Each structure stands twice: as C-alpha cells, then as structure tokens.
Amino acid sequence: MSLRVGLVHAPLFLDHAKPGHPERPERLLAVTAELERARLLGGFTALPVRAASRDELLSAHETGHVDHVHGAISDRPVMLDEDTYANEHTWRAAVCAAGAAADLATAVMRGELDRGLALVRPPGHHATPSRTMGFCVFNNVAVAARAAQLAASAGGAAAKPRIAIVDFDVHHGNGTQDIFYADPSVLFISLHQFPLWPGTGWLTEAGEGAGLGANVNIPLPPGTGDGGLRAAYTRIVLPALRRFAPDLLLVSGGWDAHWRDPLAQLQYTLGGYAWVCRQLVEAADELCGGRVVAVLEGGYDTEVLAVGVANLARALLGRDEQEDPLGAGLAGDTDAGAILDRLERLPGAGG
Numbered sequence: 001m002s003l004r005v006g007l008v009h010a011p012l013f014l015d016h017a018k019p020g021h022p023e024r025p026e027r028l029l030a031v032t033a034e035l036e037r038a039r040l041l042g043g044f045t046a047l048p049v050r051a052a053s054r055d056e057l058l059s060a061h062e063t064g065h066v067d068h069v070h071g072a073i074s075d076r077p078v079m080l081d082e083d084t085y086a087n088e089h090t091w092r093a094a095v096c097a098a099g100a101a102a103d104l105a106t107a108v109m110r111g112e113l114d115r116g117l118a119l120v121r122p123p124g125h126h127a128t129p130s131r132t133m134g135f136c137v138f139n140n141v142a143v144a145a146r147a148a149q150l151a152a153s154a155g156g157a158a159a160k161p162r163i164a165i166v167d168f169d170v171h172h173g174n175g176t177q178d179i180f181y182a183d184p185s186v187l188f189i190s191l192h193q194f195p196l197w198p199g200t201g202w203l204t205e206a207g208e209g210a211g212l213g214a215n216v217n218i219p220l221p222p223g224t225g226d227g228g229l230r231a232a233y234t235r236i237v238l239p240a241l242r243r244f245a246p247d248l249l250l251v252s253g254g255w256d257a258h259w260r261d262p263l264a265q266l267q268y269t270l271g272g273y274a275w276v277c278r279q280l281v282e283a284a285d286e287l288c289g290g291r292v293v294a295v296l297e298g299g300y301d302t303e304v305l306a307v308g309v310a311n312l313a314r315a316l317l318g319r320d321e322q323e324d325p326l327g328a329g330l331a332g333d334t335d336a337g338a339i340l341d342r343l344e345r346l347p348g349a350g351g
C-alpha cells in the first residue's frame, strides 16, 4: 500500500516579508522550486490551507499574547519584538502556519494520512506562551501537538495521546520548552548549539512537576558536526523516544545547523541532516505506527534549506536516495562526547 503523505504549502506564506531580513520568502520559494525540480511534489497529498481558530491558538498561548499580536499588526510594517517583524499579511500567514501544522497532525492522528510536512512561515519554536520571539509569532508545532491530543480524545481515545517533539534547529526551541515544561504528555527534545541565542537549553532544564524528565536538551558545542549529531541521536534522542513511547512524533525542522548557515557555528552536512531525518521516520515506524509530522522552522542559506527539505521529503515519502551537493565544511567535528556523557547520567534524559 502506498504511503499517504500530506503537504501544506501555499503562496500566502510568501506574503510575510521584510526587505533585508534573513527570515525571508525566498527560503520557501527555494524549497518549493527544489521539490519541483526533484519531482517530489507529486508524491504528496496536498491539503488546503486553513487558519487556526482562536481556541487552537489559545491551546498553546495566553489570551494576552493572541490579542497583543492581533492588535499590533496593521497595514504598516511593525516590529513585534526586536527580531520579529510583521507586515499587513503576517496575521494571515501566522494563523495559517499554525492551522497547517494542526491539520496535518490531526489527519495523521486520525489515520487519514500516514505522515505530514508543513512548509510554513513564519516559524514557531521560539514563540512562548506569552510572547513573540526570534522571528516566531505563534508556536506552530505546539498548536499541532494540542490539536492531535484533542482529535484523539474527540475520537474516543481513553488516554491522552503522548506526543514527542524533536527539534533539530540550531537554536534552542525555548518556546516549545516553555509551553510543555510541566506537561508529562509531551516529550520535548531539542538538539542545538550552546552557547547561542536565545541562551536557554542547558541540559539541566529537564521539566518541572509532573513534566520532570519530559524535557531533554542536548546543548552541542560550536563546531559539532555529523559525528556529534549521530552520537547525540543514537545515545540520547532514540533512547529517550523509546522510553517515552509516543503516539505521534512531531519534528521541528531547522536547517541552520548546516556548516554553511550564516547564523550559527554547527557543522552538520546535508548528508548528516538526511541521516537524522531518515532516523526519525524509522523511529516513528518503530514506536508509533509511522505517525510523523514535520514542521518547518529555521535555515537561512536557501540552497541548504531547499536540498535539506527535499531530503526530508524523500524520507517521508519512503525513498532511499538523498543529495548533498555541498559536502563538508573546512572546520573539523568538535567532540560532543563530554556533554553526552553528562546527559546519559541525568534522570529522564539518561538511563
């Protein structure tokens, strides 16, 4: 039986723009062009784009945040915080980005789709319950997790479904961490460069209350490359996923840990990224009936992003090939072993 892999992409995600800003429409244009060039688009089932409802936004954000964003956006360009811009199209793009992620997660949870990919902007993983941050307006992957849980309970599921979110963007997914910090039903795992903006994501941030142990940070030193990525996945991410036993796997996909990305200093290659994407799809097959939905976060070199997302698309579509026209950077692969040793000894993250 062939896989049903959902895709949401739409021109309205290109309208959110600020000249000269790194989080720019050309990112998504490059991705779509590469998916077309590689003849991958036809393998997907396209879903219509839909705005998230107010209740869906409020499943991850405080009322004041939603009202503040709605009130701040007007027909003139504004800054919502020091890094996050908005123009007259931003509200529609932001609510549709959250709606797209929610629809894919819901459809996969209900068994209407096997897997999903949300190619959306603005990104979401820095948006906290109460504020915009780091180019992010609403936390798309968090809204998706809540929508999937709601869909399962509406479908008569007795227990609240367990959602695992793996975030491989180079920046710590601080917003997602904040939203689920005390929630034992959502496991959040972030691999990121440390130190780096936003400054959070140390390995001792492990959740609180009932959520203690359901938040795993893997802070990788600058210079970490594919070797560190593979070790972190094998030693920390996969064991944590197996212990948690999710019903659905969500992926916050950011390609700014590539060696050529202008915003950070990790040294992954496109081959390393393709490897981790395939691992995550295999983990979903092993642990949760193949249910996996990926949501686009960062990645600011458009060629890296385009080829990287195409390799993720191949993994989701069950195709074995991958492409890496850029190879490895000149820097070596910093040893992340000391951090992984410490993580393995922590309760929750380790054994």
Ligand SMILES: [Zn+2]
Residues within 6 Å of the ligand: 169, 170, 171, 254, 256, 297, 298, 299
């Ligand atoms: Zn990032």
